[in-house]
Every structure is written in structure tokens, then in C-alpha cells.
Amino acid sequence: MEIPRHWRLRKQRYGLVGEVCPHCDAKLFPPRDVCPECGQEAKTLYNFSGRGEVYSYTTVYEAPAGFEEVAPYTVALIKLQEGPLVTAQLTDTNGEQVEIGTPVEMVTRRLRSDGDERGLLVYGYKFRPILQQLISPT
Template sequence: MEVPRHWRLQKQRYSLTGEVCPHCDAKIFPARDVCPECGGEAKEPFRFSGKGEVYSYTVMNNAPAGFERSLPYTVALVKLAEGPTVTAQLTDLGDTPVNIGMPVEMVTRRIKEDGDERGMLIYGYKFRPVLG
């Protein structure tokens, strides 16, 4: 992916910024120009809390290029407290068993390296179990 695209996605990846529809109050992630609920124009920024719960998950034992160093890793569908469901890697699990309904929170972590050892480091959101 080219560098300008990474910069454009920075708010979405670092702070879970999407949109809220001014017509029906639907919370939208990722941001898009049209509300998927009512079809109205949706351009109001909305920052999600980063709180949610595991809706479903799987453990990845094979990885696409750029993710091999992370194997095995857990990917989950996370239902955000505000409504939308996002796909994200779970992190900081330690010995914690993953289960459906487990409360999680968003954290910013390294996703991958783009290119060789001198390439760009790509950061974004992942989710970890809620501490305490």
C-alpha cells in the first residue's frame, strides 16, 4: 500500500474515528459518505470508545505476506459498544483464554512492516482483554 493511503487512514487506525449519521444517529465504522442505515449523507466525525466484546474469533496458523512473524495470532469480530462490528487482531492475551462475549478494549499496536527492514512500520488498532 502506498504511503499517502496510510496517512489518510490514520484517524481510523489510531483512534477508531468513524462517523455518526446526523439523520438517524447510526454510528458508522469505517467512515463512508452514505449512512448504511438510512441512506442519508453522513459526514460528522465520531470517535468510538474502543470498548467492545468478542463476537466471534479464530486462530490464524497461516498468514499472508508481511504477517508471518506474528504466527499464530487470534483474529476476532469485535462488536463495539456503540454498535458496529470490526475485524481486528487480539493482542496481549498471555494465558487468557478467548471466549465469545469477552470484554475487550482497543489499543494501538504494530500491524506489520511494509517492505524490507528499512520499510515503513504500519500501526493500527488491535484489541486486548479488559484489564481488571
């Protein structure tokens, strides 16, 4: 049971809320309160657009505990438009070829149960190929 941790991370997980450095304007995700670019305090909340592209990816067939029921699934490094690199699952990708450089957007999905079926449902960000491009490939 990790209730306090899930609760503490809810804003960044549900809505990709990070921070912006008031000194050098670097966008930070995950939020860490100290800017890794200029070393000064950075506590201003910043809503990321959720847009980015696949930087690299791999598909998991032997899933770790808690993720068995959704295997196989693809995990990717996503380069966000604003700069940071985040690790997340890709979703809604069946039947489509994911490639390095595929444009993606953030969606909030169910990640897993905390423990068994009696535990907390954990929600958070995943990324999918941008909807409009799913509809009409360009």
C-alpha cells in the same frame, strides 16, 4: 508501497475514529460518508469508545505475507458498544482463554512493516481483554 493508503486511513486506524449520522444517529465504522441505515449523508467524525466484545474469532497459524513474524495470532470480529462490527487482531491474550462474548478494549499497536525492514511502520487498532479484568477477574 502503499503510503497514500496508510496515510489516508491513519485516524480510523490509530484511534478508531468513525462517523455519526446526523440524521438517524447511527455510528459508522469504518467511515463511509453515507449512512447505511438511512441512506443520507453522514460525514460527522465520531470517536468510538474502543469498548466492545468478541463476536467470533479464529487463530491464524499460517500467516499471510507481512504477518509471518507475529504468527500465531488471533483475529476476531469485535462488536463495538456503539454497534458496528470490526475485524481486528487480538493482542495480550497469551495464557488467557478468549471466548465469544469476552469484553475487550482497543489499543494502538504496530501492525506490520510496509514491505521489508526499510518500509513504513504501520500502526493501528487491536483489541485486548479489558485491562482491569485482566488484573482482577470478576
